[in-house]
Amino acid sequence: MPVITCIDDLKQIYGRRVPRMFYDYCESGSYTEQTFRENNSDFSRIRLRQKVAVDMTGRSTAGTMIGGPVAMPVALSPIGLAGMQWADGEIKAARAAEAFGVPFTLSTMSICSIEDIAAHTKAPFWFQLYVMRDEGFVDSAIERARKAGCSALVLTLDLQILGQRHKDLKNGLSAPPRLTLPNILNMMTKPQWSMAMLGTRRRSFGNIVGHAKGVDNMSSLMSWTNEQFDPQLDWKKIARIRDQWGGKLILKGINDPEDAKIAADFGADAIVVSNHGGRQLDGALSSIRMLPSVLRAVDGKTEVFIDGGIRSGQDVFKALALGANGTMIGRPYIYGLGAMGQAGVTAALTVIRKELDITMALTGVRQAAEISRSNQRHILVPKDFEGEWA
Ligand code: GLV
Numbered sequence: 001m002p003v004i005t006c007i008d009d010l011k012q013i014y015g016r017r018v019p020r021m022f023y024d025y026c027e028s029g030s031y032t033e034q035t036f037r038e039n040n041s042d043f044s045r046i047r048l049r050q051k052v053a054v055d056m057t058g059r060s061t062a063g064t065m066i067g068g069p070v071a072m073p074v075a076l077s078p079i080g081l082a083g084m085q086w087a088d089g090e091i092k093a094a095r096a097a098e099a100f101g102v103p104f105t106l107s108t109m110s111i112c113s114i115e116d117i118a119a120h121t122k123a124p125f126w127f128q129l130y131v132m133r134d135e136g137f138v139d140s141a142i143e144r145a146r147k148a149g150c151s152a153l154v155l156t157l158d159l160q161i162l163g164q165r166h167k168d169l170k171n172g173l174s175a176p177p178r179l180t181l182p183n184i185l186n187m188m189t190k191p192q193w194s195m196a197m198l199g200t201r202r203r204s205f206g207n208i209v210g211h212a213k214g215v216d217n218m219s220s221l222m223s224w225t226n227e228q229f230d231p232q233l234d235w236k237k238i239a240r241i242r243d244q245w246g247g248k249l250i251l252k253g254i255n256d257p258e259d260a261k262i263a264a265d266f267g268a269d270a271i272v273v274s275n276h277g278g279r280q281l282d283g284a285l286s287s288i289r290m291l292p293s294v295l296r297a298v299d300g301k302t303e304v305f306i307d308g309g310i311r312s313g314q315d316v317f318k319a320l321a322l323g324a325n326g327t328m329i330g331r332p333y334i335y336g337l338g339a340m341g342q343a344g345v346t347a348a349l350t351v352i353r354k355e356l357d358i359t360m361a362l363t364g365v366r367q368a369a370e371i372s373r374s375n376q377r378h379i380l381v382p383k384d385f386e387g388e389w390a
Contacts, residue, residue, distance in 0.1 A: 001340075004347045006355075007311050007332045013339035014085075018193055019186050021171040022084045026334050029278035030163030035286065036278025039309030042286040046318045047380040051364030061356050061368045065326040066152055066248050066269045066303060071101030072353050073368060074316055076345075077277075077307050077330035078128035078154060078252075080221070083111025083206070084175050085338040087196035091120045093337055096345035098123040105154050105328070106207075109221075111175065113206035114144045124151035126250065130159065131237060133230045137212045142245050144211075152269070153245045156276075158253030160233050162225045163280040174220060176203040196341070235262060242267070250305070253280075255290050257297035260304075270303035270325070277308050277330055288319060289385050295323045313355025317363070320371040321379040 004010060015023055029036020061072035076097050082089040090112035097104035098121045105126040106117050117125055127145040132138055145153060177183045187194050197203065212228070230237070242249050251263045252272035263271045273294050275284040287308035295304055306319050307328035319327050332352065336344030356368065363378050365371050371378065 001343070004351060007335060007348060007351055010332070010335040010339045010344055010348055010351075013344075014335040014337075017190055018085055018338040019177065019183070019190050021168075021173055021177055021183065021186070022081065023338070024167040024171055025081060025165070025173055026079075026085065026331055026338075028165040028167050029282060030165055030280055031282035033278060033282065035275055035282050035284045038286040039275070039278050039288070040311060041309075042288050042385075043309050043311075043315045043318055045382045046288070046322075046385075048314070048317070048359065048363055049378050049380065050362060054364035056361040056364070056366065059357055059360055059366045061353055061360070063326070063369045065103060065305070066250065068103070068151065069101070070103065070326070072316070072349075072356060073320065073324075073326035074310075074349070074352060075103040075126070075305070075326065075328045076105055076333050077328040078105040078107035078110075078126075078156070079330050079334055080107050080109030081111060081175050082107070082334065082337065083200075083202055084177075085334055086193070086341050086344075087200040088112055088116075088202055089337050089341075091116055092342035093333060093345045094121045094125055096333075096342045096349065097125075100346060100349045102349065103152075106150075108141065108207055109205060111202050111204065111206055114141075114148045114150070116202070116206060118148035124149045126150060126152040126154050128154040128156055128252070129241070130156055131230045131233045131241065132212065132228045134212055134214075134228065137208075138241065139244070140211060141207065142241070146245075146247070150247075152248040152250050153241075154250040154252050154272070155238065155241060156252045157233070157238075158255070158274065158276050158280050159225070160229050160231050162222055163276070163282065164222075165279060168221065175205065193338075235266065238266070252307075254294065255281075255284055255287060257290075257293045260294040261297040264298040264301035268302050270305055271298070272328060273304060273306040273324075274308055274328075288315075288322070291319065291322050291324060292381070292385050313352045313357070314359050316352060316356050317359045317371060318379055320368065322381065322385075323372060 063073045094104040108130045127150040251268045303325040305326040336348035
């Protein structure tokens, strides 16, 4: 096992082991990728305050997210096609999350199905729902999530139409990959990935195949979303889904204080400040930069999580110090998954927890649950983080 010192180590291995098409799918933002880049670079504009001579024994990264205990306030974000990054990828990631004690979110666009995850884990997981035109599909997905004992429904609001990611078009992204000569040649250079993939039957969209009617063009994400996703989604339809689900509801993809206020008044248990990892509206402000104004708009009425750009425990600390109740990570765990399957996801979580813990020690904080906005003296925040749309 190689020595893993940071998330970037996993990314390097991931880049060597996974076919180009899936690496690019993960490592892309839309259009110019400005928002994708700034999600991450804006974290480095926040600085930490060094504190000494504070008893640092008895530290704990534990906390809660939507009322459930977590080993650290870091949940796994829903990621489409994770089962193409590694054979049975969603099962592997869910098992790693369960053993670690953090929530796993299964994407509607996953390769393994809701039932697959339920069969391979004991801990309840979160299910992410995209609202499709086909209400029958939405109804049955909600019922399937209920039957699988999912503890929250994560409704993604920022992808009713797909932002263009140039590399996916150039690579002809599909699941499973088409057996063209360039794809075959590339897969031949990834023997571990290819062997593992040959050993599973899960190679297309497990939540959709056999569950949705008239989905013809599913291997092409762009055509599929254009055909199936409901462009009429509005707060009325969201209310219907909220009432039908009746359980804990997390609204993901909010990057504006006005939307955040509506979501909080709407009774969401949590919102996720997110611009879909910079994969949708290119030019949107980074999620960490929007976090303070969203928090002000929400005014404690709902929990506020954030995703986009988190690559370390230091980033988690910064988000919590700004006032987030929790964080979600996507790419960091995908790097681990593609690098070494379940062990790689565990490695990613381990790295982040260790970094968070050491950062807590060196900033004089013993409990992650205490890193809050009221303790904002732990960080120095650029002025423009207060949010131009506040
Ligand atoms: C799907 O959620 C994607 O960003 O591709």
